[in-house]
Amino acid sequence: MTPEQSIITSEYWHDRALRIIPGGVSSPVRAFSSVGGTPRYFVEGRGSRVIDVDGNEYVDLVGSWGPIIVGHAHPEVVRRVTESVAKSSSFGAPGPNEVLLAEEIQRRVSAVERVRFVSSGTEAVMTAVRLARAATSRKIIVKFVGCYHGHADALLVQAGSGVVTLGLPNSPGVTPGQAQDTVVVPYNDVDAITSLFAQRGNEIAAVLTEAIPANMGVVPPLPGFNALLSNLCKKYGALFILDEVMTGFRVSSGGLWNLAKASESWTPDLFTFGKVIGGGYPLAAVAGCAEVMELLAPVGAVYQAGTLSGNPVATAAGLATLELCNKELYATLDRRAVQVGEAVSDALTVQGVAHRLQYGGNLFSIFFSPHEVRSFEETQHQDLKKFAAFFHSMLSQGVSLPPSAYEAWFVSGAHTDRDIEVIAAASKIAAVEAARTTS
Ligand SMILES: Cc1ncc(COP(=O)(O)O)c(C=O)c1O
Missing domain, CATH: 3.90.1150.10 (Aspartate Aminotransferase, domain 1)
Structure with a gap:
C-alpha cells in the first residue's frame, strides 16, 4: 500500500x-x-x-447515540449553526439563544420551571445530584443496576453482594468514599426499592433513574414503576430525578414524562436532558421546579459553572433541531x-x-x-x-x-x-x- x-x-x-x-x-x-x-x-x-x-x-x-434526530447535516441546522458561528464561537456571557431554548424546553415539558445549561449529560446529572443533596441535606443517592448516567464518580458504582447494597466503585480511581453514598438497586424490582425506602427512607436525598433505560439495551419500566419511584420519593421527602438525556425530545415532543403524563400522575422534581437539545453539539441541561433549581449559584449557594455552558452555536443547533421536532x-x-x-x-x-x-x-x-x-x-x-x-x-x-x-x-x-x-x-x-x- x-x-x-x-x-x-x-x-x-x-x-x-x-x-x-x-x-x-x-x-x-x-x-x-x-x-x-x-x-x-x-x-x-x-x-x-x-x-x-x-x-x-x-x-x-447510531445517530451519534441520539442527537442526530433530524438526520445528518440537515440544511436548516447547518444554516442556523453557520449563521451563529460566523458571529462568534463563544462569548462567555449570556445570549438570546439560551433564553429561547430554555423557553422551548419549558413549552414542551410543563413541569420545568427553570433550566440550567451545561455541556454534557454527565455534568447535568452531576449537578442534579448535588442539588438534591443540598435541597434535602441528605447523602444517599439511589440508582439502578444497568442505568447509565454519565461518568461522575458517585455514579460509577456497582451493586455489592446483596439485593440492595451500598455501592462499590466500578472503576479504578473511584474511591470507596465516593461510592458509599450511592445505593444500587435492581431495575424494575418493586420489592427492593420499597423495602429500601422502608429501612432508610429518611436518609435518601434522591432516586435517579433513566426515564426508559436504554444503556443496557432498551429495558422499559414495568407499568407504574416510575410512578412508584415518584410516590416513594414524595412520601419520604426525597427528590425524584428523571434522567431524560436519552429519551428527552426523542420518544415524544417532550420526552418520556410527556408520554407518561397522559395516563399517570407523577412529576419529577428534576430532569436531565442532553443529546437532542444540542442537535449534535455539546449541550445538556438540568431542569425542574423553581424551588430546587434556584438553589443554584448565583441565586443560591450550590456551585455549578461552565466556560462554554449555553454556548451560542450549540444553542442555535439545539433550537433549530427542536423546531424541526414536530x-x-x-x-x-x-x-x-x-x-x-x-x-x-x-x-x-x-x-x-x-x-x-x-x-x-x-x-x-x-x-x-x-x-x-x-x-x-x-x-x-x-x-x-x-x-x-x-x-x-x-x-x-x-x-x-x-x-x-x-x-x-x-x-x-x-x-x-x-x-x-x-x-x-x-x-x-x-x-x-x-x-x-x-x-
Ligand atoms: C441516560 C443518560 N444519562 C447521561 C448520559 C451522559 O451523557 P454524556 O455522554 O453527554 O455525558 C448518557 C449518555 O449516553 C445517557 O444515556
Whole structure:
C-alpha cells in the first residue's frame, strides 16, 4: 500500500490513533471492544447516511447515540449553526439563544420551571445530584443496576453482594468514599426499592433513574414503576430525578414524562436532558421546579459553572433541531422504529436465531436472547457472539449499528423507504451469519 492509499483507510487512522489516544477513541463504546475489528472513521453525514474515510456509505442507526434526530447535516441546522458561528464561537456571557431554548424546553415539558445549561449529560446529572443533596441535606443517592448516567464518580458504582447494597466503585480511581453514598438497586424490582425506602427512607436525598433505560439495551419500566419511584420519593421527602438525556425530545415532543403524563400522575422534581437539545453539539441541561433549581449559584449557594455552558452555536443547533421536532417527525420516528425492528426480527426468526425485540417508545434494541429482559441481570443471557457476527455482516453490507449488544438503536426523520429496504435485505444475510455462529 502506498502512503497515499494507506491514508484513506479507517485502519490507517486507527493505527495512528492507537499511538496517541488511549484505545484510539475519545469515548470507550466507539472502540468496537465487544464486537472486535476496527472502528470506522467517519468523515461525512448526509441525512440517514454516513460515509467513512475509505469512501464507504452506510445507513446510520447510531445517530451519534441520539442527537442526530433530524438526520445528518440537515440544511436548516447547518444554516442556523453557520449563521451563529460566523458571529462568534463563544462569548462567555449570556445570549438570546439560551433564553429561547430554555423557553422551548419549558413549552414542551410543563413541569420545568427553570433550566440550567451545561455541556454534557454527565455534568447535568452531576449537578442534579448535588442539588438534591443540598435541597434535602441528605447523602444517599439511589440508582439502578444497568442505568447509565454519565461518568461522575458517585455514579460509577456497582451493586455489592446483596439485593440492595451500598455501592462499590466500578472503576479504578473511584474511591470507596465516593461510592458509599450511592445505593444500587435492581431495575424494575418493586420489592427492593420499597423495602429500601422502608429501612432508610429518611436518609435518601434522591432516586435517579433513566426515564426508559436504554444503556443496557432498551429495558422499559414495568407499568407504574416510575410512578412508584415518584410516590416513594414524595412520601419520604426525597427528590425524584428523571434522567431524560436519552429519551428527552426523542420518544415524544417532550420526552418520556410527556408520554407518561397522559395516563399517570407523577412529576419529577428534576430532569436531565442532553443529546437532542444540542442537535449534535455539546449541550445538556438540568431542569425542574423553581424551588430546587434556584438553589443554584448565583441565586443560591450550590456551585455549578461552565466556560462554554449555553454556548451560542450549540444553542442555535439545539433550537433549530427542536423546531424541526414536530408531530410529523415523531410519527415518522415511531414508524421507522417499527419498520427497522420488524425487518431485523423477521430475518432472525426465519433463521431460527433466538432474540427479543424491545421498545421504549421509538427507542429499541434487539437482545440476542429468547427471554424478555426486565433488568440488567436478565441482559446477561444474551449470545454476544451472535450479535457480533450480525453486527459485522450488517456493517459490511452498508448498515452501521451500535457496536455493542447493550445499546439502543436510533432512527431519524431522514431515514427513507429505501433505507428500510437496505436494512431488510442486509438483515437476511446477517441473520444467516448469526445462525451459523456458535458461542
Ligand atoms: C441516560 C443518560 N444519562 C447521561 C448520559 C451522559 O451523557 P454524556 O455522554 O453527554 O455525558 C448518557 C449518555 O449516553 C445517557 O444515556
